[in-house]
Amino acid sequence: MKLMLRVAPGIVRKPLIASVILETGALINIERASIDAVSGEIVLDVSDDKCKQVKDAFERRGVDVVLLEIPVMRNEEECVHCGACIAICPTGTFRFDDWKVVTDPGKCIQCGACVTACPHRALQLVLR
Numbered sequence: 001m002k003l004m005l006r007v008a009p010g011i012v013r014k015p016l017i018a019s020v021i022l023e024t025g026a027l028i029n030i031e032r033a034s035i036d037a038v039s040g041e042i043v044l045d046v047s048d049d050k051c052k053q054v055k056d057a058f059e060r061r062g063v064d065v066v067l068l069e070i071p072v073m074r075n076e077e078e079c080v081h082c083g084a085c086i087a088i089c090p091t092g093t094f095r096f097d098d099w100k101v102v103t104d105p106g107k108c109i110q111c112g113a114c115v116t117a118c119p120h121r122a123l124q125l126v127l128r
Contacts, residue, residue: 001051002068007040026050031109071108078122085114
């Protein structure tokens with residue numbers, strides 16, 4: 001499962017991920033991170049069996065956590081299956097299947113490259 005963490009000022013410099021790993025024993029993979037002196041946004045991959053426990057642990061530390069069940073949405077009426085998203089995606093989220101673009105949402109790290117590359121603006125990131 002993918003989790004998006006939004007870290008607010010005041011806690012951005014604390015060892016949040018390390019403390020959650022020690023508390024939960026979960027294996028956590030950082031897939032994307034954008035952190036500066038005052039805030040941060042991190043996408044993590046966590047095993048399904050530990051996901052709720054990890055989510056709760058981050059929330060207790062004041063982190064806003066979003067479960068990314070469907071990280072990118074495609075407007076089927078706008079998509080012409082051109083493959084621009086396939087060419088630009090760094091994780092292989094998109095692929096052709098019988099000349100149609102199909103999505104594997106479990107690979108998406110919400111980098112936004114596909115949204116920018118799509119000539120028909122058929123893609124959007126889901127930020128709940």
